Amino acid sequence: MNQEEKTSKFKWILYVIVVPAIFAITIFVIFLSVSGVDVAEKAKEASKNIPVIKNIWSDNAVQTASTNNDMEKQWQSKFKEQEDYIKILNSDLQKKEKEVSDLKSDIALLKKQAEEADTAVKDEKNVQLKKLYESMSAKDAAAVLAEMNNTDILQILNLLQPETQAEILSKLEPKRAAELTELIASDSL
Template sequence: MMKDQEIEKEEKVNKLQWFLFVIVIPLLFAIALTLVITTIAGVNVFDVAKKYGAKVPGVSQLVGETKTTSEQVLKKNIVEQKATIEEQKMKIKELEKEAENKQKQIDSLKQEIERLNAELSAKQEEEAQSSSNEAKQTVQDISKMYETMSPKNAAAIISEMSDGDAINILSSLSSDKAAAILEKMTPANAAKYTALLTKRAEASTSE
């Protein structure tokens, strides 16, 4: 009984070996050789297989499904790209609107600054006119008062005066006091009053 089983097993193994050596291996070799030859000849075996496979019902259905899937993916990508473009357009419009609102705020602030400057100029002119009409002290008397005042306070007051009044006071002060006051002014005001004092000195010299 054991011998029969062993003989049967050997027969199965022999049949499998025969199948591998006689059918499978030669078939694989033939396929490999065919692929090499067709490749050297410039024929794309896969394209040919796809072309003729499309005519076979089962294969053609598979090819058709693949094509349909590719088209669906492409259409989906196109729809997504369009949605992205529309979203970007909306964001651009929002940014443009925001920039427009910011510009309106800037224009409004500029107008407010201009109005305040106009009010300040009118107030300064009114104060200067009132001071010139009501003041009974001479420039010398006022100069004495500024000589005793701190340079910082004097600079703050003189900067608010008209150019004529400021130059009258500064020119009547001692050189040290005038220099100390100019040092406490902003660079712009200090440069302006220095230039005016220079012009007055030149005019006095020419006379």
């Protein structure tokens, strides 16, 4: 019976005092947390005065500080690695941009050379064409030109001296010579 009394007293203390106390403390902690008080930090500060708990907090604090320090060093080394990698990439980018710039200037130079070569070839052909028609008689030149269209005739006549042009036009059919004369006059205006 004595055992039952002790158990029932224990249950009574548990149900009447301990459970409501835990409930009240929990409500109080929630209220303080909602009102902006850092309850955990305040508990740590208060427990520093209790000898046994003081040792527990100090060991955890040293471990936490050590862990934080190690993690910070790891992040700093990773950050440094990433910075170095970015520098390498920037260097490569600058090299590639210079290569692109050099290639663009080479392309521009080659285009200019191609245009000059085309112009030189065209000029050489025009010189040869001029020599050919100036070496022909006006009658023969007129016979050849009579078979061409007006645009081609104008290009050839523009290469020749005015006297040679006049001789060739005089040997063409009068109607065709009049058309060509009008075209020559409109080009010179």
